[in-house]
Amino acid sequence: MRALTLFLISILILPSVIGDYPVLEYYVTDQVGLLFDEEIYDIESVCSEVYKRTGAEMAILIVNETQPDGIDLFAVRTFEATGLGQEGKDNGLLILISYSEGLWRVEVGYGLEGVLPDARVNRLAMEGFVPYLNASMYYEGIYDLTLAIGRIIIDEYGGEPPKVKEPWYPIPCLPLLWWQLLIVVVIFVAVSVLTKGRVFLFPFWIFGGRGGGGFGGGRSGGGGARGRF
Amino acid sequence: MSAKVGLIAAAVVVGAVFLFLIGAVVWTAGTYNDLVGKEESIDNQWAQVENQYQRKIDLIPNLVATVEGYQEFESGTLQNVTALRTQWMEAGSTEEQVETSNQLDAALRSIILTYEAYPYLGSIEAVSDLIVELEGTENRITVERMRYNDAVKDYNTKIRQFPAFIVANSFGFEKRSYFESGAAPNQPGI
Known part of the structure; x- marks a missing residue:
């Protein structure tokens, strides 16, 4: 016994x-408190729509800072810890905002690099994301970027949602x-x-x-x- | 009566030894396969690092052709970048490639510094796209290199740990080297 x-x-x-990196539970994780619940719900409904149509998993994470790793490494490690995207397809995407450092990063999974090359993501961010963040309009910026990226994924990626639910282990x-x-x-x-x-x-x-x-x-x-x- | 007890005791001992031997064989095979798998993932990860290097090299002609038209970029730097690219493609060993790549990085960094020094260049889409791609490639190399080192660490730890090192020693699994920025690891067969 x-x-x-x-x-x-x-x-x-x-x-x-498991480690020090946040494991995201749902589409939007706001550790700083920049968004209201209704705003989070709005953004999540976009992510959910993208998932239902293509199986691609988008997530948004707002943290206070990313030290000591720096935003690039932090994004990769968090992405890995959460396992964004379906296994084998790697069709995940993470929008990361580091509030106190004033940094943002969009981390694109291997599977989505084809439709979302770096330059395209950068352009989307420069048009409808960074200007809002500069004006402290976080919800507008995040929503616009999520919608713009989500549209591209739905229009061009052409994946399918997994038919069988991914197994959920109780322990x-x-x-x-x-x-x-x-x-x-x-x-x-x-x-x-x-x-x-x-x-x-x-x-x-x-x-x-x-x-x-x-x-x-x-x-x-x-x-x-x-x-x- | 005592003979019977002795017989049972002997059977139990034989059975236990037999079970132990089977266990040892199964465990050795399992550990061996595990080590092979770990080595394989190191090689696989190295291939990823090389892919990303190749990606950077492929980006250079396009980059040079695009920024040539702007006088802010020194033509000496651009010629240097092109020459280093040729050198990289002709390099025979991994060490040479990594060394050339380090020089290339320095030259590319000066291009990025120039780009950042003249904000109006950022508004030229063709130029800013290429710089973003270049930075992205750098980051990809960093990520794959980190994963390579993780794989090496995982493997090196395993072959030195008890009891797996018994298997590692008897089958000649050797320690693999890390990819420090600067020096290339010994990669057989590349």
Whole structure:
């Protein structure tokens, strides 16, 4: 029984090892508080529409600062930690604003680089994003940029949303669905009872794999554009 | 009675040894495959780094042709960039390529500095697009290089850790070097 307790404790501890980068749960994450709830809802409805039509996952993150990494590295690491975009298609996109540093960056996943080359993203940002940020009109800027990029993705990317829902694992770091987990627990308990716990004297295999979140497993390669405001 | 007990004890010992051997073989195979996979991902990641270098090299003729028309850019720098590009393409070893690439970076940086010094250049779309692409390429190289180093770190840590280093030593898995900015790692077969 003690071994089972240890096992359960190790499951509980594992998720905290993942890292210091924010794992985004939904389309808009505002750590600074620049946006009202209705505004967040508006922006999210654009992202949701893009996802429904093409499967591409857009996310917006507002942070206070990106030190010590700098905005480029921070964007890549956050992108990776969240896994924006579907695995294999890498069709994610992250709009990152670092409020106190006055920096922005749009990080484009590998799969979207074709329709959104750096120069195009930069031009979109210069037209309908940076001018608003300069005037402290954050909602207008973010909404316009999200809409402009979303339109391009819908018109030109031509992907399809995933038909099957991406599996959602109840326990992070343990890639098992509920029913699979149940079977494992039943076997585990049965074996423990039958051997009176002696089974744990043998070293047992440790589970590997990454946990599932709201987003897929996409990656970016540093494509996109950045600037000051 | 005691003979029977002895027999059972012997069977248990034999069984335990047998199980242990099977476990050892399975574990060795698993570790070996894991190491092969990690090495493969290092090579794969190196290919990504090279791709991004190639991308930068491919960008240069276009860049030179576009900015040539503006007198703010020194023609000496542009000629230097073109010469370095040729040198890069003719370079035989990875070390040479990386060294040339570092010189190229310095020259390209001066082009970007010129671009930033004259704000009106930013309003010329053809020029600003190319500068953005150039900066993007730099960032891509940084990202892929970082991932390469991550892969190397992952592998190097694994082959030195107990108990995996037993497998690593007996099958001759060697430590791989990092890609510090400046010096190229030893890459076999490139």
